[in-house]
């Protein structure tokens with residue numbers, strides 16, 4: 001054992017932003033360090049992936065505490081498997097496969113078997129843009145804005161406020177399941193569209209449709225929030 | 235700006251293509267068409283800007299590190315794993 005370690009968070013948000021691009025060299029170094037039992041290497045992975053792992057697990061199990069348990073098991077799986085990890089896929093991909101497999105198994109045990117394909121055709125879910133935003137068929141300018149969107153330039157401060165985040169969180173929580181999964185992975189966790197397609201086994205087109213619908217609803221929620229604030233300040 | 239200028243691409247169609255546009259997932263021709271429309275239509279220009287602000291606000295939800303208790307617990311598991319391994 002080395003000296004006692006204090007749990008000082010060493011996460012670097014800037015690095016998390018580009019974590020899709022963990023280089024091969026960095027990956028090889030992390031794997032070697034983990035095998036050697038280097039706690040710093042493990043802490044790096046925990047800081048980088050744990051929260052996202054919980055969000056992914058939550059797609060398959062009932063609640064956050066269960067997701068936390070699943071992810072804890074997954075970390076043990078990572079540790080026990082790291083010796084045999086051959087690096088044929090990215091470390092991140094391998095880690096998330098472990099999470100997904102465990103979460104699915106747990107979800108089945110809880111009879112909560114959701115899968116993308118079981119949720120029906122994508123078109124069954126409600127709409128993207130509200131048709132009322134545009135001039136109707138038959139109008140000379142059908143399809144043009146009925147009231148043009150206003151500029152949000154200068155409202156950045158309000159959008160960064162805690163209240164705005166709560167609005168976004170709430171809007172995402174209320175989305176249909178698949179839209180919520182896609183927007184969580186793409187926009188909160190910064191996954192690429194390819195990574196999301198692989199994780200959720202969904203076509204490129206459907207992935208984009210779901211993401212768009214989700215963003216449209218969050219945008220609408222923010223617009224309502226900004227309008228409310230406008231009213232308060234007026 | 236007049237509506238006739240972008241008759242061929244109504245705002246509704248453009249709004250629906252916004253995610254594909256932001257993801258850079260369009261043919262060069264479609265992209266050009268949209269760029270042209272965006273240059274002429276203030277409403278669509280603002281809509282794109284609102285979408286980008288929306289995405290930025292969503293991104294702000296990205297948690298960096300786990301809660302300190304969770305982190306400490308996981309590091310504890312790691313030490314246990316290491317200990318067990320050395321004991322073998």
Ligand SMILES: [Zn+2]
Pocket residue numbers: 145244245248271275276277278279
């Ligand atoms: Zn337009």
